[in-house]
Amino acid sequence: MCQPLSLYIHVPFCKRKCPYCDFFSVTDPSLIPAYVAGVCKEIRIWSDMTTDRVQAPLHTLYLGGGTPSVLSVAQAARILETVHQAFGVIPDAEITMEVNPGTVDAAYLSGIRQLGINRLSIGAQSFDPAKLSFLSRIHTRDQVFETLSGAARAGFSNIGLDLMYALPQETADVWQTDLDTALALQLPHLSCYMLTLEPGTPFYGQYQSGHLSPCDPDRRTDFFVHTSRVLEHAGYAHYEVSNFARNSAFRSVHNTHYWERGAYLGVGPSAHSFVPDGLSGTVAQKYGVKSGPGDVPGSLPDIVKKSGPVRAWNKTDIQVWLDHVTAGRLPWADHEILSPAQEKMEQIMLGLRTDMGVDINGLHPEIQVLMDRLAGQGSGVFFNHSREGFSARHFRLTRSGLTCLDGIVDAIIRKIT
Numbered sequence: 001m002c003q004p005l006s007l008y009i010h011v012p013f014c015k016r017k018c019p020y021c022d023f024f025s026v027t028d029p030s031l032i033p034a035y036v037a038g039v040c041k042e043i044r045i046w047s048d049m050t051t052d053r054v055q056a057p058l059h060t061l062y063l064g065g066g067t068p069s070v071l072s073v074a075q076a077a078r079i080l081e082t083v084h085q086a087f088g089v090i091p092d093a094e095i096t097m098e099v100n101p102g103t104v105d106a107a108y109l110s111g112i113r114q115l116g117i118n119r120l121s122i123g124a125q126s127f128d129p130a131k132l133s134f135l136s137r138i139h140t141r142d143q144v145f146e147t148l149s150g151a152a153r154a155g156f157s158n159i160g161l162d163l164m165y166a167l168p169q170e171t172a173d174v175w176q177t178d179l180d181t182a183l184a185l186q187l188p189h190l191s192c193y194m195l196t197l198e199p200g201t202p203f204y205g206q207y208q209s210g211h212l213s214p215c216d217p218d219r220r221t222d223f224f225v226h227t228s229r230v231l232e233h234a235g236y237a238h239y240e241v242s243n244f245a246r247n248s249a250f251r252s253v254h255n256t257h258y259w260e261r262g263a264y265l266g267v268g269p270s271a272h273s274f275v276p277d278g279l280s281g282t283v284a285q286k287y288g289v290k291s292g293p294g295d296v297p298g299s300l301p302d303i304v305k306k307s308g309p310v311r312a313w314n315k316t317d318i319q320v321w322l323d324h325v326t327a328g329r330l331p332w333a334d335h336e337i338l339s340p341a342q343e344k345m346e347q348i349m350l351g352l353r354t355d356m357g358v359d360i361n362g363l364h365p366e367i368q369v370l371m372d373r374l375a376g377q378g379s380g381v382f383f384n385h386s387r388e389g390f391s392a393r394h395f396r397l398t399r400s401g402l403t404c405l406d407g408i409v410d411a412i413i414r415k416i417t
């Protein structure tokens with residue numbers, strides 16, 4: 001059966017590494033030309049692999065990173081041209097590019113708009129100079145405004161802005177000023193992320209050595225609840241833990257596809273792919289998913305026979321990734337075939353992140369009891385989905401429920417496993 005297909009292109013280059021970031025990227029731009037050739041090759045490998053189970057053309061395309069806006073317009077054009085040739089893209093496809101202030105000017109934004117990119121995700125993080133400095137961002141407050149006005153002049157109407165809060169020592173007033181500034185801009189989409197200290201990052205090292213104190217959990221909860229209240233009051237739908245859209249037309253179609261467990265392919269170093277109905281055996285054989293030492297663990301016959309939902313992730317090292325795609329081989333580092341229990345768990349976890357929620361009919365009886373108990377005891381954690389067409393057994397998390405999402409998911413996982 002045909003399924004809508006999305007494509008994610010990971011662009012693993014940044015001008016400078018931010019000390020809180022654990023996304024894979026490097027700062028050596030000399031690798032970019034080889035990367036562009038490699039990513040085009042990988043796109044063609046994948047397009048040959050798609051069959052009636054995962055059907056082109058694409059309904060969303062997302063260039064993320066890293067900092068995709070370090071690509072020149074010509075390099076971005078080459079990648080997009082390859083995508084169009086290899087898959088095709090439906091006429092009203094959402095085509096997003098992450099851009100960072102300080103890496104783009106008006107001419108660049110106009111250039112990528114002309115390539116067909118119709119949505120921007122702008123990594124501002126803050127308008128506050130002290131916050132930008134603490135986060136070691138390369139841009140200034142003025143460059144955020146320049147990027148926004150350049151985007152509007154270039155004809156972008158679907159614009160999302162990323163903001164970060166709950167920094168150590170951040171006051172409610174500082175965050176409120178960021179929110180007020182963003183609201184005054186009347187942007188279609190806002191993503192508001194709490195700073196988290198990810199293992200392996202410089203900030204995490206500072207935390208371990210006692211040189212950085214994270215925002216305490218109660219304050220994080222206060223920040224989260226306040227953000228949700230303020231933005232909903234201003235007319236934004238809080239449609240996912242960290243995401244707010246001015247109206248339904250501006251919800252991220254690409255990310256919603258992830259949360260709904262749709263099929264997506266990821267190309268570029270470290271990118272992930274997910275194919276809910278498994279891969280075609282014939283095509284997998286053609287490309288030899290498993291044929292050499294150090295390649296994907298598990299045998300090709302296993303993948304073909306089980307043909308269940310497949311999640312795979314690419315090799316991270318750019319040169320190793322490049323060697324694989326240049327040789328016409330999938331650059332997988334590893335993959336897993338999800339069991340029915342894992343599938344169910346993912347459905348619940350992802351559903352609870354969003355305002356779509358989950359239908360508890362058909363779930364493990366113990367999970368139904370747990371959710372009924374949470375909903376029935378007036379905890380304010382769950383409420384029945386009020387949308388037309390949803391069953392009375394369809395639940396979503398309330399705002400206060402979202403503040404304990406991780407704990408709820410842990411409790412559910414314990415019931416499943």
Ligand code: SF4
Pocket residue numbers: 013014015016017018021022023025065066067100123
């Ligand atoms: S620019 Fe973005 S991807 Fe690059 S290091 Fe900073 S946060 Fe990470």
